Amino acid sequence: MAMLEINDIHTYYGNIHALKGISLTVEEGEIVTLIGANGAGKTTTLRTISGLLTPREGSISYLGNDITGVPAHDLVYQRMAMVPEGRGVFAKLTVQENLEMGAYSRNDKEGIARDFERVFELFPRLKERRKQVAGTLSGGEQQMLATGRAMMTSPRLLMLDEPSMGLAPVLVDAVFDAIVEINKEGTTILLVEQNALMALSIANRGYVLQTGQIVLHDDAAALKQNEMVQKAYLGMD
Amino acid sequence: MLKQYFDRFSWVDFFLRVFQLAAVVVIIVGIFNSIGAAKYTSGQWVTLVFAGLAQGSIYALIALGYTLVYGILLMINFAHGDVYMAGAFTAVFLANSMAASGFLATHPVWAVLLLILLAASVSMVLNVVVERVAYRPLRGAPRLVPLITAIGASFTIEYTFRGLYGAEFQSYPIIPALDGQYWNVAGFAIPYTQIVVLVAAILLMAALFFFIERTKIGKAMRAVSEDKEVARLMGIDVDKTIMITFAIGGALAGAAGVFNGIFRPQGVFFFMGFIPGIKAFTAAVLGGIGNIPGAMVGGLFLGVFEAIGPNLILEGLGIPAVNQLRDAFAFTILVLILIFRPQGIFGERLSETKA
Ligand SMILES: Nc1ncnc2c1ncn2[C@@H]1O[C@H](COP(=O)(O)OP(=O)(O)OP(=O)(O)O)[C@@H](O)[C@H]1O
Ligand SMILES: [Mg+2]
Numbered sequence: 134m135a136m137l138e139i140n141d142i143h144t145y146y147g148n149i150h151a152l153k154g155i156s157l158t159v160e161e162g163e164i165v166t167l168i169g170a171n172g173a174g175k176t177t178t179l180r181t182i183s184g185l186l187t188p189r190e191g192s193i194s195y196l197g198n199d200i201t202g203v204p205a206h207d208l209v210y211q212r213m214a215m216v217p218e219g220r221g222v223f224a225k226l227t228v229q230e231n232l233e234m235g236a237y238s239r240n241d242k243e244g245i246a247r248d249f250e251r252v253f254e255l256f257p258r259l260k261e262r263r264k265q266v267a268g269t270l271s272g273g274e275q276q277m278l279a280t281g282r283a284m285m286t287s288p289r290l291l292m293l294d295e296p297s298m299g300l301a302p303v304l305v306d307a308v309f310d311a312i313v314e315i316n317k318e319g320t321t322i323l324l325v326e327q328n329a330l331m332a333l334s335i336a337n338r339g340y341v342l343q344t345g346q347i348v349l350h351d352d353a354a355a356l357k358q359n360e361m362v363q364k365a366y367l368g369m370d
Numbered sequence: 371m372l373k374q375y376f377d378r379f380s381w382v383d384f385f386l387r388v389f390q391l392a393a394v395v396v397i398i399v400g401i402f403n404s405i406g407a408a409k410y411t412s413g414q415w416v417t418l419v420f421a422g423l424a425q426g427s428i429y430a431l432i433a434l435g436y437t438l439v440y441g442i443l444l445m446i447n448f449a450h451g452d453v454y455m456a457g458a459f460t461a462v463f464l465a466n467s468m469a470a471s472g473f474l475a476t477h478p479v480w481a482v483l484l485l486i487l488l489a490a491s492v493s494m495v496l497n498v499v500v501e502r503v504a505y506r507p508l509r510g511a512p513r514l515v516p517l518i519t520a521i522g523a524s525f526t527i528e529y530t531f532r533g534l535y536g537a538e539f540q541s542y543p544i545i546p547a548l549d550g551q552y553w554n555v556a557g558f559a560i561p562y563t564q565i566v567v568l569v570a571a572i573l574l575m576a577a578l579f580f581f582i583e584r585t586k587i588g589k590a591m592r593a594v595s596e597d598k599e600v601a602r603l604m605g606i607d608v609d610k611t612i613m614i615t616f617a618i619g620g621a622l623a624g625a626a627g628v629f630n631g632i633f634r635p636q637g638v639f640f641f642m643g644f645i646p647g648i649k650a651f652t653a654a655v656l657g658g659i660g661n662i663p664g665a666m667v668g669g670l671f672l673g674v675f676e677a678i679g680p681n682l683i684l685e686g687l688g689i690p691a692v693n694q695l696r697d698a699f700a701f702t703i704l705v706l707i708l709i710f711r712p713q714g715i716f717g718e719r720l721s722e723t724k725a
């Protein structure tokens with residue numbers, strides 16, 4: 134049974150029909166990527182899975198349970214985490230406090246301490262700046278913080294919404310390396326990206342989203358070779 | 371170049387400038403004349419300042435309730451003055467029965483602690499109920515809507531108490547242990563009541579500051595006030611956190627009600643929350659609404675300012691019976707701040723979401 138199974142969901146913003154029947158699955162241990170143009174519905178898909186939005190139709194199951202309509206803050210306790218688009222660090226809280234908020238749902242002191250170390254190992258910059266207010270971090274550092282904070286929830290499924298947005302190429306590499314590393318340590322990844330080439334090069338499988346519908350679904354390697362994907366998302370002719 | 375200047379010139383700005391200058395001139399002339407007249411001794415000034423600090427610490431405790439709620443929901447809880455009244459009004463009956471039984475005379479510390487506990491509990495529960503009934507169902511509605519239900523909640527509380535206990539004034543009993551006692555320091559005599567109120571209020575504020583800065587729930591409150599959606603992604607139950615915020619604000623207001631009863635025993639009735647409520651709101655705006663240390667300092671500042679201001683400024687301008695102008699003076703401050711420094715004296719920059 135798949136870790137995450139989405140079955141024909143329809144999500145609306147008022148009258149705007151943003152997701153028009155999306156189905157996808159994520160197996161435990163995979164990296165799955167969701168690519169698509171601006172406004173295709175990638176963010177909406179992640180927000181629906183994480184419980185910030187409720188689909189009007191369709192169902193979502195996670196770890197064998199039906200989680201359709203379960204509020205976001207409860208899903209964190211089922212070890213689902215999301216790094217939102219635009220990072221969403223708490224600007225007035227310090228780096229340390231942001232990470233502590235990531236561990237809000239947990240009580241295992243030793244486990245939390247271990248995850249602090251793990252985050253600081255992955256992102257040494259955060260350790261240097263732990264007393265600093267997050268609003269003063271650079272864009273790349275904020276992305277590291279948002280990712281580290283999501284890791285502090287100790288997720289089994291980690292969803293990231295455009296982690297490379299606005300970052301210099303070196304930093305993009307660093308963030309993708311971190312994602313691969315997190316995946317190797319046992320966390321399943323669902324990755325939304327504009328940078329389709331990077332995403333497909335680390336993913337096992339990919340879904341292509343267009344105006345609220347899945348139009349393609351294949352192994353990442355196959356998608357990279359796909360003519361339509363090359364044209365529309367990889368900038369090749 | 372000149373054209374650019376004229377394009378930017380605005381009559382409103384011009385008159386605001388003139389108004390601002392005039393206010394400054396009036397204040398300076400007033401202070402100059404008052405001090406020159408040497409009508410009051412330094413002892414009298416110190417007395418005024420301490421009375422102002424005690425009164426100000428009460429404003430500060432109430433102001434914290436406004437600022438905490440604004441910080442998290444961006445709304446003014448206009449029923450907050452009545453939440454304060456509810457605590458003060460309920461505890462007055464316990465206070466009087468403790469005075470009658472002699473408990474207040476024999477165990478003043480326990481008696482006052484019990485009063486604070488009762489008033490804080492009543493105000494806390496009431497504030498939580500107000501949030502649940504009048505504000506939570508309107509989450510996501512335009513910001514004017516909960517303002518209207520706040521006024522409704524305010525009237526409901528006032529007239530419930532009127533219905534229950536009538537429109538008569540009640541009084542807190544005099545606490546024998548504090549009555550007529552003065553702390554003599556450097557030649558000045560300061561009443562015990564004022565010192566007790568000031569110290570107790572400062573202890574409460576220190577506890578609140580520690581709670582917000584250091585505890586997990588306090589940090590969650592700050593996270594929710596910054597970004598509710600991301601807070602939910604951390605596993606924080608936003609509604610529960612908002613409820614805790616109202617509970618804390620209510621408890622502080624209830625405690626302030628008892629301190630007020632110690633400081634000035636008279637005048638407990640169903641409408642008693644109105645003026646302190648607006649003044650505490652002034653204090654919160656003064657400190658920058660949403661800013662917690664700002665509300666504390668704003669409250670103390672307003673208390674002292676309205677205590678010495680009329681004598682210091684108005685009297686020097688030749689205005690008679692200045693002490694009766696205390697409220698007018700405080701509200702003038704509110705108006706001036708709203709015009710010239712809506713972000714408060716501490717200049718807490720309003721983030722885009724709050725602006
Ligand atoms: N809060 C909202 N209210 C109304 N419509 C919205 C809202 N958020 C998104 N939409 C609409 O829903 C559709 C999908 O938006 P979504 O943000 O999911 O796209 P996306 O694939 O994440 O795009 P991008 O690559 O630009 O982030 C778009 O047409 C968008 O205009
Ligand atoms: Mg998006």
